[in-house]
Amino acid sequence: METNPQYCPENIGFSTSLKVGRKAKPEGTIVNIEGVKIGGTEVVIIAGPCAVESREQLFETARAVRNGGAKILRGGAFKPRSSPYNFQGLGEEGLKLLGQIRKEIGLPVVTEVMDTRQVELVSAHANMLQIGSRNMQNYPLLKEVGMSRKPILLKRGMMATIEEFLLAAEYILNQGNDQVILCERGIRTFETSTRNTLDLSAVPMLKRLSHLPVIVDPSHGTGLRWMVPPMAKAAVAVGADGLIIEVHYKPEEAICDGHQSLDHDDFINLMTDLKKIAEAVNREISLPDPS
Amino acid sequence: METNPQYCPENIGFSTSLKVGRKAKPEGTIVNIEGVKIGGTEVVIIAGPCAVESREQLFETARAVRNGGAKILRGGAFKPRSSPYNFQGLGEEGLKLLGQIRKEIGLPVVTEVMDTRQVELVSAHANMLQIGSRNMQNYPLLKEVGMSRKPILLKRGMMATIEEFLLAAEYILNQGNDQVILCERGIRTFETSTRNTLDLSAVPMLKRLSHLPVIVDPSHGTGLRWMVPPMAKAAVAVGADGLIIEVHYKPEEAICDGHQSLDHDDFINLMTDLKKIAEAVNREISLPDPS
Amino acid sequence: METNPQYCPENIGFSTSLKVGRKAKPEGTIVNIEGVKIGGTEVVIIAGPCAVESREQLFETARAVRNGGAKILRGGAFKPRSSPYNFQGLGEEGLKLLGQIRKEIGLPVVTEVMDTRQVELVSAHANMLQIGSRNMQNYPLLKEVGMSRKPILLKRGMMATIEEFLLAAEYILNQGNDQVILCERGIRTFETSTRNTLDLSAVPMLKRLSHLPVIVDPSHGTGLRWMVPPMAKAAVAVGADGLIIEVHYKPEEAICDGHQSLDHDDFINLMTDLKKIAEAVNREISLPDPS
Amino acid sequence: METNPQYCPENIGFSTSLKVGRKAKPEGTIVNIEGVKIGGTEVVIIAGPCAVESREQLFETARAVRNGGAKILRGGAFKPRSSPYNFQGLGEEGLKLLGQIRKEIGLPVVTEVMDTRQVELVSAHANMLQIGSRNMQNYPLLKEVGMSRKPILLKRGMMATIEEFLLAAEYILNQGNDQVILCERGIRTFETSTRNTLDLSAVPMLKRLSHLPVIVDPSHGTGLRWMVPPMAKAAVAVGADGLIIEVHYKPEEAICDGHQSLDHDDFINLMTDLKKIAEAVNREISLPDPS
DSSP: OOOOOOGGGGGGGGGGGSTTTTGGGGTTTOOEETTTEESSSSEEEEEEEEEOOHHHHHHHHHHHHHTTSSSEEOBSSSSSOTTTOOOOHHHHHHHHHHHHHHHHOOEEEEEOOOOOOGGHHHHHHOOOOEEEGGGGOOOHHHHHHHSSOOEEEEEEEETHHHHHHHHHHHHHHTTTTOOOOEOOBBBOOOOOOOSBOTTTHHHHHHHHBBBSSSEEEEHHHHHGGGGGGHHHHHHHHHTEEEEEEEBBBSGOSSSSGGGGGGGHHHHHHHHHHHHHHHHTTTTOOOOOOOO | OOOTTTOOOGGGGGGGSSTTTTGOOTTOOEEEEEEEEEEBBBBBEEOOOOOOOHHHHHHHHHHHHHHHSSSEEEEEESSOSSSTTSSOTTTTTHHHHHHHHHHOOOOOEOOOOOOOOGGHHHHOOOOOEEGGGTTOOOOHHHHHHHSOOEEEEEOTTOOOOOHHHHHHHHHHHHHTOOOEEEEEBBBBOOOOOOSSSSSSHHHHHHHHHHHHOOEEEHHHHHHGGGGGHHHHHHHHHOOOOEEEEOSSSSGGGGGGOGGOOOOHHHHHHHHHHHHHHHTTOHHHHHHHHOO | OOOOOOOOGGGGGGGGGTTGGGGOOOTOOEEEEEEESSSSSSSSEEESSBBOOOHHHHHHHHHHHHHOOOOOEEEEEOOOEEEESHHHHHOHHHHHHHHHHHHHHHEEEEEEOOGGGGGHHHHHHHHHEOOGGGTOOOOOHHHHHHHSSSEEEEOOOOOOOHHHHHHHHHHTTTTTOOEEOOOEBBBOSOOSSSSBBBOOOOOHHHHHBSSEEEEHHHHHHHHOOEEEEHHHHHHHHHOOOOEEEEEEESSSGGGSGGGOOOOOOHHHHHHHHHHHHHHHTOOOOOOOEEE | OOTTTOOOOGGGGGGGGGTTTGGGGOOOOEEEETTTEESSOEEEEEEEBBBBOOHHHHHHHHHHHHHOOOSSSEOSOOOOOSSSOOOOOOOOOHHHHHHHHHHHHHEHHHHHOOOGGGGGHHHHHEEEEEGGGTTOOOOOOOOOOHSSSSSSSEOOTTTTTTHHHHHHHHHHHHHOOOOEEEEEEOOSSSSSSSSSOOTTTTTHHHHHHBBSSSEOOOHHHHGGGGGHHHHHHHHHHHHHHHEEEOOOOGGGOOOSSGGBOOHHHHHHHHHHHHHHHHTTTTBBBOOOOOO
16 A cells, blocks of 8 residues: 555545635636636736835836736735834835825735734725735734625735635635635745745645635745746646736835846736737736737 | 755854844843743743633643643633634633633733734733744734733744744834743644644754743644653753643543643653753752642 | 845855856757757657556557657656555566667657666666656766766756755766756645645756756646646746656556556647647647647 | 644554554664664764764774763765765775774774665675665665665655655565664754754654664754754653764864764763763663773
8 A cells, every 4th residue: 555644635625615615616706806807717917016115116117017918006015024124114105105006007906914903994095905925824814804895815824735725715705705816925845046936736726626716926936036937927827817926117226025026128028928828728818009 | 165055054143133132132031920930940831721611621720730830821712723613712701711810820821812902901811922823923913012011922933934933023022022932833844743843953043042031832843642741851951941831631622732732640740750851951840849 | 134044046156167057058958869859949748657567558658648749758667666565666577668669659768767786777778767856866876877878867856955956967967978857846845735846946947057958747746637737838838848747548547656647638638738838938849740 | 623634643553564663563673783782771872973084083083982972983984965076985995994993992883875786895894884864765775785684774864754764664674674773863844044953753753653763863953063962962852762973073174064063072071961861761871981
């Protein structure tokens, strides 16, 4: 008899009794963020800076990624940083800038919420709430956003199993909010040449086990600007419903994560390449009319 | 030239500029929990159930561990559970039971706080606040307990490096609270025969880099009742300033973590063994007069 | 100042002084296996059973994968198995069957060699020698195959860093053999829903650091038949020079790895899909004329 | 129902049907190396340099560790090194020096064998053969040493589960050689402040599952000289049957692993401390008469 305790494919049946389980909604969930639909044929690209730094920085990048084909803007106002001495984000000032993007640039906005006490405030300015990796098992926060009516972008914890990830999403659905997108963003392994190890096998696994849409973050998943394009292509090929990509108008001057941010030109070129891959797997990426 | 990117001993110098750094207080910090001092010659044992289940359960175990030589009681009222369908703790009712322990049994109490909004409530009943593994990088929570005047028991995240662990403690000290105890409780690795891999090398590493006391949780660190005694002995031998051990009056009936909880007799026997190890490394464990 | 000891992108400069380093041959190496070239525009597919079980099994699958577009046959005669009581392979009898494939079916053959004493024997029957994951740091074996004139397929150890992987290849080149192909086949992490975690970021990283061709094994990398197609597509999208895929004529009866083997029809369908991805990234997969 | 796929304590029953299983020999195996018995009451200390560098270096350290209480000398003649450009050991010349130790200094000797073709040669000079971490799953080598009549020191692979480790030992016992000692030497995890993560929980786990003696290598397990003493004490406290420690007469001049080697004085001081711990857990370490 062969044994392999490291590897238990039969365990993946655990999801069948969950609200997030594929069985509960075999046709799949489509999450609607102010008219942008994630989980359908279109592969949706979310892009923008790691952190909101200034009005100029935010709006220039917002326009650039919109023109490149992004459908949603990302940007952090409250930043979870390993050190208390690192930049912690602009806070409410950043939120207000984000709140103007939808009207002025036309893109819905996703931003992170870190504290149960801020869910209401962040909801007033953002169109989708992000739960970051470090808070994937912050259960009071999961319950709180589960009680909101906003779409939620839930990032996988850097050492969370597939099962724990789905159970974290279950906390949100269990409060009545089923507008949840799962995001693979790299796990922590022994390998140190990349910032994290982007686990693309999580995409087909999550889509098999759950009806929720799954997107990929190749920026945090690799930590290396030059590696974002090949991993983004792989993510579309493997079946992701979307990508979230860090873009900065001057990466070398970014306050955080500049080394993993694309500049505007890199982003525009990448979108053209991604469109070809999407079509090769019978998906779509709609690019703006270049005129 | 030999290379080893996996292993960067020179990196450990990062702590020298931190408030938690050994250099900031070479003689070491002693944390005082209602007169119980952690960080001195005495190796302090914290013991009690995973979760508060009932008055009978809590008080029986409190008496037993006190009589065995424990100096502080542990017990959870708010429980962070992977699944929303697992027991979430008795909440405020559990807190109130914990609040009676100090007066009636004579032991200070440590319990977990999971939400910034609960810090005040939990502080009203507990003598020390625990930040659990899943919240080690919940920065708003770290800041909030940093503003309280309670001693803090900070557990290492299951995926946290030594550096990230110390930076999490720095968030607390940076708010003015230096009564922080670090707790190694097992990290996540590829090995599946134990619940986590208890990283005892973290103890001498943390004590070299920081002035804060360091304790070990052999219960969560192994997940196996029979393995708690040998790992507890090893933790004392390696230089831990204390241990936190799960004890239940009827482990087979425990609502959570019964398989890793000692019963009362096991605990009392273990204390006698630990005393010998403590003396072999020039530390002390004071046991009550058996009469 | 931000710190991140886990992640040292500057370390990747270590390869510049190595024979395997990109700098030593900026244009890239093309490995030639009896006329099949790996490392050029064509994405080369290697396919076949985990182990040679019988003449019928081997030849039926060899014909099927050739007709599907595979250019090289894989098959194990000596099998490294975790337990001594698992099937260890047909040994020399299996080698002889493999030795007939090139003439009768027209495909070159790759098979594993595990022992320095067998290099000569295996070389007499195979067109390329495989060094398996468990032997990636078996230095006497690396030196021995380095002295042979056969092309070498070197699989990444399941817990080998990118640096260790390249240094293992360096042992082979240092003996005068530069016909080496690197194979990412999944690394060991905490995640247990898949057999290993297929690290596709290794492909662009290895290709940046080294001039050697890089292929991917989605069969061992996932351990799940249904996950092989999406991960194979992702591997082509990310820039792999080839794939090595387990195919069995009756997967449910396979002596080993049946649960991760494609059947003949699955393989043929996958090849059509892979061709589209290859073209979307400006590579080619040539399929046989269906007539 | 609670779930935890990461942690499968019931799986540990796999060993009951193995030759290495505790059930096959409940009283435990004592391995006899030229009269030195490992697996009994005595905790046996093996010490010596990483590599044999010269007669002077080897003999000075051999005398020092013997006088300090070591019962067996360690020293490498064939060294498995990550890079082909690192020192590969003195080879046969080193073996011959090792072969003189038993007669001249009175200590049996353990040294590593890396190649099936060298088993006979190494056996002619050494009293125990070591299989290193990188070769733990080199099955031809395991079979070859299984056919020898020498005691075998089998080191855990840095990525090997407890189950794989025991199955590797099973390869040796299955050839008729039951004189096998298991050695925990650190596993590879995400943590980079130490060279490896020394998994002391492996000691009670292995001793529960198997009848074979278990020793610990705190030198490779930590990679840091100052951390060897506390981890050595913890290893004795947790129940190890012995330790293997790197000692060099001039650590700062060592060709390899100098940063993790104790000097002679450190070693002698450590032995005194270890003796106290051994006694606290009802074991013994016999030190030479200081006169």
